[in-house]
Amino acid sequence: MVAHLLTPQGLDGFAARWAPRLLWTAGLMIAAGLYGGLVLAPVDEEQGEAYRIIYVHVPAAWLSLYGYMAMAAAGAVALIWRIRVAEVLLGAAAPVGAAFTALALATGAIWGKPMWGTWWVWDARLTSELILLFLYIGVMALRSAAEDPRAGARAAAILALAGVVNVPIIHFSVEWWNTLHQGPTVTRLAAPAIHPAMLVPLLLMAAAFMVYHAGAVLLRVRCLLAVEPAAALAEERA
């Protein structure tokens, strides 16, 4: 069963079945999460209604890190075992993660203007998250730069793995250095510093984004396998 998924044909069949289901599920969860966050959750005492952007910003930022780790894991498998489906997963995960990163940066800037008083500040959190976006773009560019998609994927995998060091930097930036960005609310060791009525929709949105991530990556896997099928079969035998 698992071995079957490691072949391009097997993964394609799996993605054909699961991508639509995951994307529909994610759509429903996002609808429920946004209703909970934008309508049901109470206003924040300090920020009023403006805080509600966290229901997109925070899950998008989490997924930008989760997506990077998933992409780097695929890269490690691709480098070590030379499995083509891992190379395809790496290529499929990069644009999805980049989209979440861009979304986190954009929503952060939109929130920052009224709350902080500026769209952007070069503090450690914002800068390291911007570097994450550049890493994603670099992986995408490197993958498609080589004539042979398999060689491109291996080069991209090395970049993806080298960039893993940025993930803990992003997460701990607000603790290691003083920044304008606030510290962690949900993932700190003490109890979350957010009211449960506000937290539940946030976690629902995070779960929804994870399901969307899986569905979107599988959809892109199908595209990549469709675009590069000949290479797939030829290389798989080699």
Added chain:
Amino acid sequence: MSVALPHMPRGARRRAMGVLALLVGVGVAVALALLALRENINLFYSPSEVAAGEAPTGRVVRVGGLVQAGSVRRAEEGLDVEFVLTDGAATVTVRYRGILPDLFREGQGIVAQGRLGPEGVLVADQVLAKHDENYMPPEVADALREAHERSVRGAAPGGAP
């Protein structure tokens, strides 16, 4: 050494070591670079650092701290405002002309950017509000404040809850 991984021929084992070396190598290199740069990565100086003379004068710097309660003085006319930033140990007076962010209030975390004058006054050209990590509905905040006031009635006011 038995690791539960899908079958690992010699080449794969060697490449796994390569991946591990890459992760460790990049990690160590970046850690050393960040260690060397750690002062420069901080966004702002605290009032204590300013008091200790660690912040350069005559250059644009940022100073961050809490707006001291009762220290905000606004001009009769215009947008001139003066307030004191504190970190509990030292203070820096900030002068600013402009529109303050929505979250600006006494007790709030603030980052002010400007030049430090010789007498230790920061003439700011930008004031940014720093939000904390707490989110709560107003009713809960009111209840917390009331409980806090009950428990400290008679004691000196001030300090973050």
